[in-house]
Amino acid sequence: MANAMAKANPVHDLVVVGAGPYGLSVAAHAAAHGLDPVTFGRPMESWHAMPSGMYLKSEPWASHLSDPAGAYGLDAYAAGQGVRAEHGVPLPVSFFAGYGDWFARQAVPAVDERLITSVAPAPEGFLLTAEDGAPLRARTVALAVGVLPFLEVPGPLRHLPRRYATHSSHHGELGGFAGRDVTVVGAGQAALETAALLAEAGAAAVRIVARADRLNWNTLPPALDRGPWPTLRAPHTGLGCGWRNKLYADTPGVFRRLPSATRARLFDSALGPAGAWWLRERFGAVTDVRLGHRITAAEVTGDDRVRLDVEGPGGAGVLETDHVVAATGFVPSLDRAGVLDPALRSALRTSGPIGAPVTGALFESSWPGLFLAGLLTAPSYGPAMRFVFGAGYTAGRLVRGVRLRLRAGGRGGAVGRPRSGGRPAPVGA
Structure with missing residues (x-):
């Protein structure tokens, strides 16, 4: 009976949680090294969900x-599509x-489209x-959950229902x-x-409200040659x-060795908000741009609108709108990684504000045995991890x-247990 249960619920060497660019890349490398990874998630789900007019x-x-x-770069896919x-x-x-879907079919041996809801420590590594509700066991886990768990909404808007x-x-x-x-x-x-x-979809009025005192636009990139x-x-x-960008792109390992305070400052300031060069002409349809403004309060009015109290260069003011869209980025705080069991999450070391x-x-x-990829690693490895580009380094x-880690744990040892009397020690530290 015990043998039958073990076969029905084997211990995987590696489970990859997430099937976006980082998760698929990790799985492709793992497969090439004979680890037989199992990847969970719907491939490129958040990318498929974006508006069709985005570039x-x-x-x-x-x-x-x-x-x-x-072998499976974007250029290879494009050539196959005649693009x-x-x-x-x-x-x-x-x-x-x-392209991500094609990459998954070509380079990733097994993608299970179920989502993982919990990752918890277990004697042989982890219980997922x-x-x-199905349980899974793994000796190591690569957490590559993308950016959606870490979305940031300004405090004054957080209490509003999603209708508004x-x-x-x-x-x-x-x-x-x-x-x-x-x-x-x-x-x-x-x-x-x-x-x-x-504006292109026919909204009656569109406005920008931003704390920045100016809009920054990237310029047309110069020729490669x-x-x-x-x-x-x-x-x-x-x-x-x-x-500076070359240092961020080519040497994330050097970034990781900077003092914690320096990393935090660079994480906040490097590659700041800017619009793509090709968007500038299209953005001309948006004529109400309120810079140097911040929202201090928000409430739903009796006529089913949203009242926003704002402060700007001219002082305090009020505006009313039908809906607010917060395009305010993502904050890779460990507290937002809800897929991790609370006991595991609270045991992890953190740094920075x-x-x-x-x-x-x-x-x-x-x-030990819990690996991270993507945005969660950007405060350690730098701005490259905020972009698809960082998957190649990771x-x-x-x-x-x-x-x-598998060799250290003997492929069957207690991979996920910390050292007694102190914090766990990562391999390669």
């Missing part, structure tokens, strides 16, 4: 998912989502629970706002593109041109950490 902000050559041989993935030509988000206030990531097509008055909060790409799409001197002055990187998890040299958390190193 990638990153260049095609900086938007590859990662496999060890580099030219060119520098300086934005690609639709829907095309990128299709799927959305249908949402985050930009909540929306697919925006045609439902036709004829309505919508206020978008934020000054980054998500805010500016959402506002432009709302532009001669030695211009290249030396401002080299191309997957995060934009310039030496937002309580981000400490991540080791091979992307292992302070709990996947191979994380899988190396998994392999070391």
